[in-house]
Amino acid sequence: MSLLLKNIVLPLAHFTLAVDVEVRSRVTAIFGPSGAGKTSLLDLVAGLRRAPSAFIQLDDRVLTDTATGRLVPTCARGIGYVPQDLALFPHLSVRQNLLYGCKSGAAINPLFAFDHVISVLEIAPLITRSVTALSGGEKQRVALARALLASPQLLLLDEPLASLDEPLKAKIIPYLARIRDEFRIPMLCVTHDRLEALTLADEVVVIAGGKVMQAGPTLEVFNRPANPEVAKFVGMETLQPGCITEVHDGLATVSINQTRLTALAPELAATEVFVCIRGEDVMLQREAATASSVRNRLPARIKALRPQGALVRVELDAGFPLFALITRPGCAELALREGDAITALIKTPAIHLVPR
């Protein structure tokens, strides 16, 4: 699929949303801080909002073109939308909600047949209930199913996990992954949570202050932020694919290349993970062997020192690329130089494992 968003200009309360981006991957995360104009962008794609200037094309279908006055009405766009508040119809039962946009007949894609959607999202037991009697996670699944039953060509998700607590998130993520894999439907997913973006998205579009800061494959954007602003949202200096080799007593041993690290075991059972480490969580030490509680001590070599204001970003080779953020005085005290051998210390809870 290809979703082309061109010449988009939409004045909002505090800034103007100005977007020019093409999305080609199956799952794309619109990533950025709250109030960055992400939801407004989804509304434009769904045709719920009008902009003074916009060109929106989904595959070969032009949905909005302000230059020619073309505006396909929302009901004819075939774009599913699950908003942050889910917008389940409170006066209808779960079944009536599901059937509201349900297409039937021979023409529809069998993937979106009622029984299939119901079984993938496991909502059969909920069907006779009233919408108000559902829990948060159940509501989420019903809203997803309702959108899918309308056989959309594109699915818009606004902060699908934001309103859920951690255990519930862990339960919903597999459903989102299933939708991605089973229905082969492109998804545009607004989020301000980097773990969510990492778990679900192939591509990331970083938006801040109404502007696209960077767009590209998730790993690339997270590993190589185009500018300090993106780096700030992304927040993770080190991001490496790794493998969990052992889980014991809530601790996971994860290996990156030949290097082994100890981390807290993730809530989701997974072996393939991304290992995320923030720069400020990495400490540097000259002497290798002093007693401390830190589990992860990695012999490393300094590849580069890059001053960033009061801090220095230290690029290390610890068997994998590792980044540390330390203060300038700290750097001076240790007399760090490129090529030096050093020990990097990382506390166990500072290593985040994200299933991939």
Added chain:
Amino acid sequence: MNAEEWQIVWFTAWVSALSTLVILPIGLALAWALARRNWPGKSIVETLVSLPLVMPPVATGLMLLKLFGRRGPIGGFLHDHLNFDVLFTWRAVLLALSVMSLPLLVRSARVAFEEVNPRLEQIARTLGAGNWRVFCTITVPLAARGIIAGMILAFARALGEFGATIMIAGNIPGKTSTLSLAIFQDVQMGEDSSAFRLLGVSVVLAFAAVWASELLLRRKTP
């Protein structure tokens, strides 16, 4: 209760109910347009709709009299082209009741529409529903309580209408005489016992209307 009194009661209830039905589509359309859309002249229409609520009913009646008289702009046209008279017929009663009760329905329905979360309507559109389907299946059911309350208010207002009705329909026994007009006339003529009987009926009708609305509203509450 004699036959004449029963006729008055029946006529009043029937024409009040009819006026409520007549204003329902107009009232809902107006209320929706005021609640959900911005258009030039909106504030003027808003004021015009509410005018019968604040103006003396007799003054509203006088305006209708001038508009619908045989020499008036609307009445003249109807008489000349369609040979159709409004004033001093049951149609005049219907017109007076409709004009006087419309503001109550519009105000109530408008508030109810404004309280419907627009996000629900938008999401219904993404599910393939056109404007009309969204209105019928999402907006109206979610605003039902307010709409029903507005209809009851409008019906009750119609039952008791006096000023505008007497101006354009007169008080013709067996033709345009309503409960309020008949009670007034009975008291004027010193026929207190008849007035009291009609008063009793008014109380019963009003009670039944309010009670029915309470029942309906309770059933709508989730």
